[in-house]
Amino acid sequence: MANDTDRLLDILVEKSFMYSEEPTFRLASGRMSSYYVNCKKTTYDPEGINLVGKAVYEKISGMSPDGVGGLTLGADPIAIATAAESFRRGKPVKAFVVRKTVKEHGTRVPIEGDMKPGEKVIIIEDVITTGGSALEAVRAAREFGLEVLGVVALVDRQEGGREAIEAEGCRVDTVITREEIMKRYMEPSG
Numbered sequence: 001m002a003n004d005t006d007r008l009l010d011i012l013v014e015k016s017f018m019y020s021e022e023p024t025f026r027l028a029s030g031r032m033s034s035y036y037v038n039c040k041k042t043t044y045d046p047e048g049i050n051l052v053g054k055a056v057y058e059k060i061s062g063m064s065p066d067g068v069g070g071l072t073l074g075a076d077p078i079a080i081a082t083a084a085e086s087f088r089r090g091k092p093v094k095a096f097v098v099r100k101t102v103k104e105h106g107t108r109v110p111i112e113g114d115m116k117p118g119e120k121v122i123i124i125e126d127v128i129t130t131g132g133s134a135l136e137a138v139r140a141a142r143e144f145g146l147e148v149l150g151v152v153a154l155v156d157r158q159e160g161g162r163e164a165i166e167a168e169g170c171r172v173d174t175v176i177t178r179e180e181i182m183k184r185y186m187e188p189s190g
Helices: 002-016 044-064 076-088 130-146 161-168 178-186
Strands: 017-019 035-037 067-071 096-097 111-112 118-128 147-156 172-177
Touching: 002 017, 002 044, 002 172, 002 178, 017 178, 035 178, 044 076, 044 118, 044 147, 044 172, 067 076, 067 111, 067 130, 076 096, 076 118, 096 130, 111 130, 118 130, 118 161, 130 147, 130 161, 147 161, 147 178, 161 172, 172 178
Parallel strands: 067 096, 067 118, 118 147, 147 172
Antiparallel strands: 017 035, 096 111
16 A cells, blocks of 8 residues: 555645645635645546545545545545445445535435435545535534544645544544645655
């Protein structure tokens, strides 16, 4: 797994990471930052998404969830890749989506996918900053009747989000941290 994680880190730095000396990137929280991680550039890349599925599956396999999912759009490809990896490994885990807004037609539920109340799930997040999106997904899943076992993030910006989620009683695991991305970004290319 170490080689896969190293390669995933390379892809994240190459495709998803942007840096500026001045804080030019507006985050979802409204705060300005000198760096931005757009995981979609990695999670929509053929090699990247396969590595993401493997890495997240490794994080969740010991928890034995029935499903993985999170707030649409960032969590969608990660949940689907993880479900596909779980099937390849013979331990299927379903994927689901948490809608940001419930539709006024159809079933009018916040959770899309084949999930049933009482099932155990892991909430997926592409990037944790403040933890707000993950907590929104946790609350929606709980309101639907799902048992939330924890949160797994592809990238943790290490800016208090993990602590905010843990304060709500959720375990948090991350695949890659801001510190690891910055270290790789600053390495001389050779």
